[in-house]
Amino acid sequence: VIYLVLALPAVVLAEDPVQSIASDSRVEDALAAWTVWVENDLGESGVPAASYSFVYRDELLTSGGIGFADPATGAKADADTLDSICSISKLFTSIAVMQLRDAGKLDLDEGIGDSVPWFASLTDAHPNDEPISIRRALTHSAGLPRESDSPYWAPDFDFPTTEQIRERLPSQQTLYPSGRYFQYSNLGMALLGEVVAAKAEKPWTAVVQDDILAPLGMDDTYTSVPEAHATGRLAAGFSARRGSPDRERLTLFDVEGIGPAAGMASSANDLATFARWQLRLRADGGDQVLRASTLREMQRVHWVDPDWETTWGLGFSVVKRDDKTWVRHGGGCPGYYTEFAVLPKEKLGIVVLTNAIGSNHALYARKAAAVLAPAVKAASKGSEELADRNPEFDRYVGVYDTVWGREGVVRWKDGLAAVWLGSRSIDPKDWITPLKHVEGHVFRRVRTDDESLGEEWVFEVDEEGQVVSVTVHSNPSMRVR
Numbered sequence: 024v025i026y027l028v029l030a031l032p033a034v035v036l037a038e039d040p041v042q043s044i045a046s047d048s049r050v051e052d053a054l055a056a057w058t059v060w061v062e063n064d065l066g067e068s069g070v071p072a073a074s075y076s077f078v079y080r081d082e083l084l085t086s087g088g089i090g091f092a093d094p095a096t097g098a099k100a101d102a103d104t105l106d107s108i109c110s111i112s113k114l115f116t117s118i119a120v121m122q123l124r125d126a127g128k129l130d131l132d133e134g135i136g137d138s139v140p141w142f143a144s145l146t147d148a149h150p151n152d153e154p155i156s157i158r159r160a161l162t163h164s165a166g167l168p169r170e171s172d173s174p175y176w177a178p179d180f181d182f183p184t185t186e187q188i189r190e191r192l193p194s195q196q197t198l199y200p201s202g203r204y205f206q207y208s209n210l211g212m213a214l215l216g217e218v219v220a221a222k223a224e225k226p227w228t229a230v231v232q233d234d235i236l237a238p239l240g241m242d243d244t245y246t247s248v249p250e251a252h253a254t255g256r257l258a259a260g261f262s263a264r265r266g267s268p269d270r271e272r273l274t275l276f277d278v279e280g281i282g283p284a285a286g287m288a289s290s291a292n293d294l295a296t297f298a299r300w301q302l303r304l305r306a307d308g309g310d311q312v313l314r315a316s317t318l319r320e321m322q323r324v325h326w327v328d329p330d331w332e333t334t335w336g337l338g339f340s341v342v343k344r345d346d347k348t349w350v351r352h353g354g355g356c357p358g359y360y361t362e363f364a365v366l367p368k369e370k371l372g373i374v375v376l377t378n379a380i381g382s383n384h385a386l387y388a389r390k391a392a393a394v395l396a397p398a399v400k401a402a403s404k405g406s407e408e409l410a411d412r413n414p415e416f417d418r419y420v421g422v423y424d425t426v427w428g429r430e431g432v433v434r435w436k437d438g439l440a441a442v443w444l445g446s447r448s449i450d451p452k453d454w455i456t457p458l459k460h461v462e463g464h465v466f467r468r469v470r471t472d473d474e475s476l477g478e479e480w481v482f483e484v485d486e487e488g489q490v491v492s493v494t495v496h497s498n499p500s501m502r503v504r
Contacts, residue, residue: 109354117338216283260358298372
């Protein structure tokens, strides 16, 4: 069963009204194709659930959930299900840093040790190179170790407190000279949380809550996983498969002092609010939470590794994927894989939250962008004259078993489309095949090169009028739902 929740259109830009496109058939078709593909992949990969939300400009196109937030209780996932968002937490810490910069309370080029004196206990193995600055920590180019000196990614998830991070810092040293290489660092972001607390003169959690979440109305976002768990809506987290098809239910964790790097929890709907704020601020300007110029500054490339492939902004990952610029951050922690992205040119926001390690969350996001980008572009230009969408075609929509795997059938323009559910390709042409109605229960494939018609797809209907199979190239595939 596919659980798809369509949201009411949001209030859009006052000076540049944009008609809602959430109900445009091209957008609905794209979302249906994506949803049936993800539902199948969750089943094949053994991931219990995914929650999602998609935004265009300041409009929530749709949000919902697929699968079970807790298989043991039968609780279904939806757009309000809470998940640990893991390293997406770094975006909130980075925004807090930039708020303080804009307020004149810190300089990005000052050393971390200027506001966190105990940072000096870390051995700088490259003292003759540039200082370890706030800017370098934001771009993960400070040369810091990836983690605090604690085995918290081991099965017991024993995360250190801030005091324990401080106590163990003397046993660590820099990996590289500051400003030389990209090295992703949870330790660096945890230290930036301490910078925020020192400069703001209140805990990192209070800064995020008071100065970011509350002004944005993000009432379903929490600065710790235990806080979210207390609501009774936190999805159960599951392990990686580890060489077998089974996944283990994991115990609740608290990242303690690593909170500024990986401690927060949220819902797909609340992160849609986060995406809408960013797209709105980029479009309208202003200074809600951040100045628009500051957000744009964060979302430009500030670091390019010597390989010319690894790029980063100020807190945000800024990367070229599938011929699109992604301003994003992913997350992975015990029981959860997550993805948050804004695509500035396409004006899209994409949120995917899953409750298992090793899910295909990033692929889900990329496939969503691949089908949504052309759909919203077409829809935003106004209505397109399509042939009547025959409601009788709804009877063919479903999932069919072939000897090679499963195939979905969805509505597509004035006909149908077959969705190859085993495809890992991003390009919709590789996994979505349009079908044109010919007569009766017969459709034909529409070629993607010249739109001529190919082989027949013949649906079989039983005595009660229910579609039971489809035959292609003389081979039948049985309908399973």
